[in-house]
Amino acid sequence: MTWLTWRQHRAEMYTLGLLVAAIAVFLLAVGLPLHSLFPNGASQCLGIDVTEACSTAIRRLNEEHGYASKMLNLFSLVPFLIGAFFGAPLVAREMEAGTWQFAWTQSVPRMRWLAVKLGALGLAAALFAGIFAAVVTWYRQPMDVLDGRFGADAFDVEGLAPAGYALFAFAVATAAGAVLRRSLPALAVALGAFLAVRVFVGGWLRPNYQEPQRLVELVAAGDPADPGNPRMSTGSAADWTIATGYLDSSGRPLSLYDAVTMYSAAEKEGVKFSAYLHERGVQQWVEYQPTGRFWTFQLAETAIFVGLAAALLAFVVWRFKRRVF
Amino acid sequence: MFVFRIDSRSGVPPYLQLVQQVRQGVLLGFLRNGDRLPLIREVAESVAINPNTVAKAYRQLEQEGLVTGRPGQGTFVNETAAATISPATYTSLQRGLEAWMGRARAAGLDEQAISALFTSALNQAKNENIA
Amino acid sequence: MTATEYALRTDGLGKRYRKVWALRDCSLAVPAGRVTALVGPNGAGKSTFLRLVVGLLAPTTGSVEVLGESPATNTPQVLSRIGFLAQDHPLYKHFTVAELLRLGRSCNPRFDQGLAERRLAQLEIPLDRKAGALSGGQQAQVALALALAKRPDLLVLDEPMASLDPVARLEFLQALMGAVAADGMTVLFSSHVVPELERVCDHLIVLNHSRVTLAGDIDSLVDEHRLLVGPRTTGDLGRAGTVVEATHSERHTTLLVRDGGLPAAPGWQASPVGLEDLVLAYLRRPARNDVELAEVSA
Incomplete structure (x- = not known):
């Protein structure tokens, strides 16, 4: 059974292994010069007063490695590819070729067949995605220090989450394959479901894994400020800012309309907007997730996707038990 | 074999x-x-x-x-009690039967009728033997 | 007879897909050692019946027992005693023949690699060739060799010869009959072709409109049926037994009857019926709408 699983899926193993290896080699090639920009580590370059060398390094980082963010956003599909390419054909290919009748009439009970396949291929998917994430995590290390790890180009491709995504993609593709009985449509359905769930979780659930921390302070006369968005700092660029806003002197939230009215008034008076706000005792607030919560959030995100994967695989097992084929 | x-x-x-x-x-x-x-x-x-x-x-x-x-x-x-016949005898019997069939056909009998006639003669012979 | 002397036994077996019954009220028993043909038109439920027998499907109603065990339990024990060759003999096309043998060995404790290799060598099928590159007849032979190497007590084949040319059909039958003679296993295969059955089968199941309409040893089935020819009658003939099929011309009536004697009325003649005519008569019978209606109203 182990041999059969290997023999049947070695093409996917080779292809996906090659994909992960190619990404690793590429990131290693572009990552070494990136790391060499910060010979003493990027943490030396944190804060406002940085050395000449640091500001040069940061400038070169932006100029020479500015594509990194876009590239990593694209890479967030890699866990999907890994999971779905293992999952979609798992049941569907047997259905397409009629070989399910051959596979499930050997002396291996079909539930065991399913358990071995789900176990081995799920593990392989998680492992590949884990290796991918480890390489990306290494590559992004200086950027993580400077910009934090909560951006989509970091959080989605680093740490544990990609393994969770890959497992989820594996499960959703397997389930789609078991229902649709065709590999390609299963792949398409899995992609749609994967993107929808990722967008929903990333956009609506993730900011709330823990109660955000809140800072409130009087607007200082010299602060950079605009009516829609008080550019209030949490003290670290690595924190994840969820929301910002203004409160009037009595603590009542200001609407955007109020803020714009004040902005026009300030312009009419010819004073800086921040000074105008300061005079009137307006406070600014920020809600954020501190950078130190990264691993908590990774665990929560991973747990959600592993949980969804488990539910989908339970559905596949249930279908097998019911013998709907 | x-x-x-x-x-x-x-x-x-x-x-x-x-x-x-x-x-x-x-x-x-x-x-x-x-x-x-x-x-x-x-x-x-x-x-x-x-x-x-x-x-x-x-x-x-x-x-x-x-x-x-x-x-x-x-x-x-086994050693057979019944005598075997030579291929020549077999062939001559077959020829005789073929000639008879030619006559039956000439008389207007079709295949089914010939077969029915043959079977009935065979059965009659069998019954007489038993009797 | 005890249960284990039957290779296959079903009792009230039925299978429903959503609202459609693919098979219903199927009760029969096939003694061990028989070569059984499952005959019926396309869509009669033959594949469903066979999949229930090998445990690929679970029954909706009733039960099926293979050698005293329920295949629906899907235990390694019961699976290892059943060999199955699905329609169009599906194989992993990108596996070489040798790899398919390895698959068989790794998935079946009783797998007889030597037997499979000898069979394939006899047929001059190269082990290093991919299954997809073999002819249809060779693929069927590989699939048969794999099923036989399981050393099954019951071998089930779904339309094994439907996609084969005449030469390949004969070769396949030769291999199958040789294996039956050597191992004495029970064979159950479906077919919608009636000729050729007589030489290979000694037991028959006719499936029509999702129901078993005839089942038994071929010799006794042929013995039990008579073709009665007499003057045209549409009324009751009393002693004629169960009328399977009646055809009327202007002046005379032909009846296929089961367990029937010659009617007392003058002018009737009885003659034996051939297997092919017998099967065709059962296949021509219309669906039992009366029964369906009765069940709906009940």
Whole structure:
């Protein structure tokens, strides 16, 4: 059974292994010069007063490695590819070729067949995605220090989450394959479901894994400020800012309309907007997730996707038990 | 080794075809005392026939006394009391029958009618023998 | 007879897909050692029946027992005693023949690699060739060799010869009958072709409109049926037994009857019926709408 699983899926193993290896080699090639920009580590370059060398390094980082963010956003599909390419054909290919009748009439009970396949291929998917994430995590290390790890180009491709995504993609593709009985449509359905769930979780659930921390302070006369968005700092660029806003002197939230009215008034008076706000005792607030919560959030995100994967695989097992084929 | 053949479309049950072929073989001297018939498995495989059918044919031949099964060795042709006929006699009988059929056809009988006539004559002969 | 002397036994077996019954009220028993043909038109439920027998499907109603065990339990024990060759003999096309043998060995404790290799060598099928590159007849032979190497007590084949040319059909039958003679296993295969059955089968199941309409040893089935020919009658003939099929011309009536004697009325003649005519008569019978209606109203 182990041999059969290997023999049947070695093409996917080779292809996906090659994909992960190619990404690793590429990131290693572009990552070494990136790391060499910060010979003493990027943490030396944190804060406002940085050395000449640091500001040069940061400038070169932006100029020479500015594509990194876009590239990593694209890479967030890699866990999907890994999971779905293992999952979609798992049941569907047997259905397409009629070989399910051959596979499930050997002396291996079909539930065991399913358990071995789900176990081995799920593990392989998680492992590949884990290796991918480890390489990306290494590559992004200086950027993580400077910009934090909560951006989509970091959080989605680093740490544990990609393994969770890959497992989820594996499960959703397997389930789609078991229902649709065709590999390609299963792949398409899995992609749609994967993107929808990722967008929903990333956009609506993730900011709330823990109660955000809140800072409130009087607007200082010299602060950079605009009516829609008080550019209030949490003290670290690595924190994840969820929301910002203004409160009037009595603590009542200001609407955007109020803020714009004040902005026009300030312009009419010819004073800086921040000074105008300061005079009137307006406070600014920020809600954020501190950078130190990264691993908590990774665990929560991973747990959600592993949980969804488990539910989908339970559905596949249930279908097998019911013998709907 | 004796070779069987089966005609699926003849309408004659397969076991009977096997029996008839052995009878004819003995009659014509193609099968002689002590010859071994092919094993059931060999017949089943070579003519693609149910082994139970072969076994049934061999049982019938045994009952008729034409052959004897020896466990572990096979099925062997017995010394036959009935005289074998020479191929020449066989051929001349066949010719006679063919000539008769020519006459029947000339008289306007079709295949079915000829077959019916032949069968009825055969049955009558059989009944007279028994009587 | 005890249960284990039957290779296959079903009792009230039925299978429903959503609202459609693919098979219903199927009760029969096939003694061990028989070569059984499952005959019926396309869509009669043959594949469903066979999949229930090998445990690929679970029954909706009733039960099925293979050698005293329920295949629906899907235990390694019961699976190892059943060999199955699905329609169009599906194989992993990108596996070489040798790899398919390895698959068989790794998935079946009783797998007889030597037997499979000998069969394939006899047929001159190269082990290093991919299954997809073999002819249809060779693929069927590989699939048969794999099923036989399981050393099953019951071998089930779904339309094994439907996609084969005449030469390949004969070769396949030769291999199958040779294996039956050597191992004495029970064979159950479906077919919608009636000729050729007589030489390979000794037991028959006719499936029509999702129901078993005839089942038994071929010799006794043929013995039990008579073709009666006499003057045209549409009324009751009393002693004629169960009328399977009646055809009327202007002046005379032909009846296929089961367990029937010659009617007392003058002018009737009885003659035996051939297997092919017998099967065709059962296949021509219309669906049992009366039964369906009765069940709906009940």
